[in-house]
Amino acid sequence: MNKQPKYRQVADALRREIDNGTYPPGSRLPSESELSARFDASRNTIRNGLNLLVTQGLVSSSQGLGYEVTKHEVFELNASRFENLEFPQNGDAYSTDVTNAGRRPHQTFRVELTPAPAYVAERLKVEEGSRAVLRFCHRFVDDVPWSTQATHYPEWLVEQGPRLTEPGDIAEGTTRYLASLGIEQVGYFDEISARMPTPEEARLLEIGAGVPVLLWTRTGFSNDRPIRCTVTTFRGDLNRMNYEIGDLSARSENEPQ
Amino acid sequence: MNKQPKYRQVADALRREIDNGTYPPGSRLPSESELSARFDASRNTIRNGLNLLVTQGLVSSSQGLGYEVTKHEVFELNASRFENLEFPQNGDAYSTDVTNAGRRPHQTFRVELTPAPAYVAERLKVEEGSRAVLRFCHRFVDDVPWSTQATHYPEWLVEQGPRLTEPGDIAEGTTRYLASLGIEQVGYFDEISARMPTPEEARLLEIGAGVPVLLWTRTGFSNDRPIRCTVTTFRGDLNRMNYEIGDLSARSENEPQ
DNA sequence: TAGTGGTCTAGACCACCTC
DNA sequence: AGGTGGTCTAGACCACTAC
Numbered sequence: 360m361n362k363q364p365k366y367r368q369v370a371d372a373l374r375r376e377i378d379n380g381t382y383p384p385g386s387r388l389p390s391e392s393e394l395s396a397r398f399d400a401s402r403n404t405i406r407n408g409l410n411l412l413v414t415q416g417l418v419s420s421s422q423g424l425g426y427e428v429t430k431h432e433v434f435e436l437n438a439s440r441f442e443n444l445e446f447p448q449n450g451d452a453y454s455t456d457v458t459n460a461g462r463r464p465h466q467t468f469r470v471e472l473t474p475a476p477a478y479v480a481e482r483l484k485v486e487e488g489s490r491a492v493l494r495f496c497h498r499f500v501d502d503v504p505w506s507t508q509a510t511h512y513p514e515w516l517v518e519q520g521p522r523l524t525e526p527g528d529i530a531e532g533t534t535r536y537l538a539s540l541g542i543e544q545v546g547y548f549d550e551i552s553a554r555m556p557t558p559e560e561a562r563l564l565e566i567g568a569g570v571p572v573l574l575w576t577r578t579g580f581s582n583d584r585p586i587r588c589t590v591t592t593f594r595g596d597l598n599r600m601n602y603e604i605g606d607l608s609a610r611s612e613n614e615p616q
Numbered sequence: 617m618n619k620q621p622k623y624r625q626v627a628d629a630l631r632r633e634i635d636n637g638t639y640p641p642g643s644r645l646p647s648e649s650e651l652s653a654r655f656d657a658s659r660n661t662i663r664n665g666l667n668l669l670v671t672q673g674l675v676s677s678s679q680g681l682g683y684e685v686t687k688h689e690v691f692e693l694n695a696s697r698f699e700n701l702e703f704p705q706n707g708d709a710y711s712t713d714v715t716n717a718g719r720r721p722h723q724t725f726r727v728e729l730t731p732a733p734a735y736v737a738e739r740l741k742v743e744e745g746s747r748a749v750l751r752f753c754h755r756f757v758d759d760v761p762w763s764t765q766a767t768h769y770p771e772w773l774v775e776q777g778p779r780l781t782e783p784g785d786i787a788e789g790t791t792r793y794l795a796s797l798g799i800e801q802v803g804y805f806d807e808i809s810a811r812m813p814t815p816e817e818a819r820l821l822e823i824g825a826g827v828p829v830l831l832w833t834r835t836g837f838s839n840d841r842p843i844r845c846t847v848t849t850f851r852g853d854l855n856r857m858n859y860e861i862g863d864l865s866a867r868s869e870n871e872p873q
Numbered sequence: 874t875a876g877t878g879g880t881c882t883a884g885a886c887c888a889c890c891t892c
Numbered sequence: 893a894g895g896t897g898g899t900c901t902a903g904a905c906c907a908c909t910a911c
Contacts, residue, residue: 548861
């Protein structure tokens with residue numbers, strides 16, 4: 360018989376009640392003082408227990424309002440189709456996907472010429488600190504911050520593709536633009552990892568405690584060298600990535616229901 | 617000028633010192649009472665600040681020892697080559713990868729016939745609760761819990777491939793075994809997401825606060841239907857997945873250094 | 874104004890690790 | 893034994909939200 364500390368008992372009890380539907384997603388938990396009475400514990404102990412649930416992403420709290428059970432709608436991103444030239448689409452793939460899902464996309468955009476960070480330089484096979492074009496997107500869905508995307512192009516590419524440094528969008532998409540210049544992306548290398556957000560990421564994505572970020576790095580290659588490196592940061596609670604590989608004709612047949 | 621609460625100042629100061637190398641990965645932070653004196657704050661306030669860093673995955677604490685700056689070695693998993701029949705390997709792909717990395721793999725294994733959970737049933741296109749073979753792996757690298765992997769096969773497959781229910785390993789790999797019976801996996805659909813671990817996952821993977829899990833679901837298809845669904849749970853701090861797509865001959869040329 | 878969570882303190886006692 | 897973090901309490905005051 361190993362006795363759990365009181366704040367864990369509180370957290371476990373509440374977790375069970377959340378799981379069994381006593382407190383459904385979107386609903387509010389009892390206040391700290393109510394819980395304090397119910398569990399015969401000091402307010403600090405209750406807060407300690409609630410804090411566990413917060414860092415586990417089960418509930419979120421706001422001053423003056425209380426604790427709310429989190430609810431997630433996940434957005435699916437098809438990474439293997441994304442910017443596949445065989446699936447023609449106007450403009451940027453992200454906006455298309457979001458609009459198709461019946462949501463309202465919105466993004467801010469900027470272009471810079473900056474020294475490539477070590478992580479990017481390594482992937483672009485250029486020297487650390489050598490310059491690269493950074494095209495940075497901060498994306499929202501229905502005004503909720505959704506992801507940031509930073510694409511770096513090595514400086515040597517700019518001579519052939521001067522529009523890369525233009526501050527506005529490239530209507531047909533940069534991949535298409537480069538292809539029209541004979542610089543074709545024939546393959547890419549994707550890396551995916553997860554971690555807790557840095558304070559900067561937490562600020563941009565308005566992430567509270569208990570929500571990790573999904574990091575997606577795509578390095579694109581022409582026939583003879585890397586031509587771009589895109590680092591995308593997603594809110595982990597709102598996004599799921601997928602890849603379709605091989606023959607999936609059996610997947611779409613006989614859709615359930 | 618918006619004043620930060622004291623515990624955030626503590627966390628920010630320590631984070632800066634971790635970033636600039638004052639406390640390198642693996643080193644120990646000053647004790648709570650030392651920090652209490654340095655920041656002229658009560659021990660609880662210091663704990664509050666340290667707890668922020670813990671939930672952000674920057675440090676970990678253990679009773680009697682103190683706070684240690686976390687260090688990560690990440691293991692790369694090539695998901696597009698993984699179990700690709702064109703890259704022949706003996707036995708299971710995971711052990712091969714780990715051994716090649718100079719690490720020592722080890723796993724526990726069990727087989728069950730259980731009702732398929734809703735998530736899996738949906739992907740296997742069978743009714744929720746109908747039976748499925750579950751082959752479950754708990755994997756370690758150098759005795760550190762690394763990932764869990766649960767593969768479900770629909771019950772109808774067992775008639776054709778009775779060895780699926782055998783309690784031991786299938787030496788040539790299940791994918792190969794099924795292929796030898798004419799049930800070929802011609803494509804798969806991968807889904808990747810990240811979230812904080814459930815208490816059960818935290819227990820199996822020995823995850824502390826501040827470390828998310830990476831969830832990887834692979835549904836494999838034959839020509840006419842789904843034949844398996846594999847759910848893998850990774851420690852987010854130790855793993856990174858990657859996909860090679862298209863022609864990457866330019867990637868391996870001129871390796872840096 | 875009343876109720877919610879957010880910050881902070883001071884102090885007590887316990888559990889674990891090292892010497 | 894002495895130092896470390898882990899748990900818990902009681903109480904104070906502040907900031908935000910709702911009505």
